Amino acid sequence: MAHTASGLRYFEVQHPLLSARIFEQGAQLVQFQSVGKPPMLWVSEAEPFKPGAAIRGGIPVCWPWFGPDPQGIGPAHGLARTQTWQLYLAQQTDSSVCLGFRFQITESSMAGLGAELVFELSDRLRLTLITHNRSEKRLTFSSALHSYFPVGDIRQALLSGAAGRQYTDSLSSAQSTESEQQLVFDQEVDRIYYGSSPWQLCSPTLCLNIESEGSGSTVVWNPWIEKSARLSHFNPDDYLRMLCVETANCGADSRLLEPGQQHVMAVEYSYLPLANSP
Numbered sequence: 001m002a003h004t005a006s007g008l009r010y011f012e013v014q015h016p017l018l019s020a021r022i023f024e025q026g027a028q029l030v031q032f033q034s035v036g037k038p039p040m041l042w043v044s045e046a047e048p049f050k051p052g053a054a055i056r057g058g059i060p061v062c063w064p065w066f067g068p069d070p071q072g073i074g075p076a077h078g079l080a081r082t083q084t085w086q087l088y089l090a091q092q093t094d095s096s097v098c099l100g101f102r103f104q105i106t107e108s109s110m111a112g113l114g115a116e117l118v119f120e121l122s123d124r125l126r127l128t129l130i131t132h133n134r135s136e137k138r139l140t141f142s143s144a145l146h147s148y149f150p151v152g153d154i155r156q157a158l159l160s161g162a163a164g165r166q167y168t169d170s171l172s173s174a175q176s177t178e179s180e181q182q183l184v185f186d187q188e189v190d191r192i193y194y195g196s197s198p199w200q201l202c203s204p205t206l207c208l209n210i211e212s213e214g215s216g217s218t219v220v221w222n223p224w225i226e227k228s229a230r231l232s233h234f235n236p237d238d239y240l241r242m243l244c245v246e247t248a249n250c251g252a253d254s255r256l257l258e259p260g261q262q263h264v265m266a267v268e269y270s271y272l273p274l275a276n277s278p
């Protein structure tokens, strides 16, 4: 285990077929690359990696709520991304590495809710987020795997998979049905798309297929120019280089768990050939 100058601890994974870096805080994967393929995740160069502060990039885990705390007390996007998760599983084969982390809420009205996050790293990346209710009451939660992808130039990125889906525009609260086959980006976007996968992202630096299970919502987010200035750990022109496509259970797709129940949400990101490759 290594740590940053500011004291945040992380696991560095070096395997003949892949490399990855996962912080204990938030069980946050900040780097993943399969051999011969481009880096899959984006992290801001302005990120200071400070204990207790959310890391801007990689795959923050928003849990057990997405967006503002429904009770109006806690931080945006839940408690999990600034807390230390425990490593409980580490396995390696000739072609893959598997790591599992867990986090449990012990205080507050959500005490008894726990999460496990399993990373399967190979020629692709798979994350499984299991939420369980070990309390004696019904609990509602929402979540998102808030993945930041490096797109080189957002103005040349294309995202397919939205056509025909209902969405809530979080900037205006309007509900609509998507008519575009491919989303292009030329202004701030912050939407919750309902329905299930797949999505395809194609950009100058990365093309990916995104498929999920147990998720009925996907957040598509880029802050563009004005909001970039208000974001923590974000350079003014960082919006040009990233796009978030967040596999979620959020908005109207938030979930209710009875005592003893669990919910499994998984996502697999697999590389597609770059559009300009032979």
Ligand SMILES: O=P(O)(O)OC[C@H]1O[C@@H](O)[C@H](O)[C@@H](O)[C@@H]1O
Pocket (backbone or CB within 6 Å): 054, 076, 077, 146, 170, 190, 191, 219, 221, 231, 232, 246
């Ligand atoms: O700055 P934060 O808390 O990491 O949130 C970043 C963004 O996360 C997105 O998921 C939300 O849809 C945006 O509204 C939000 O601005």
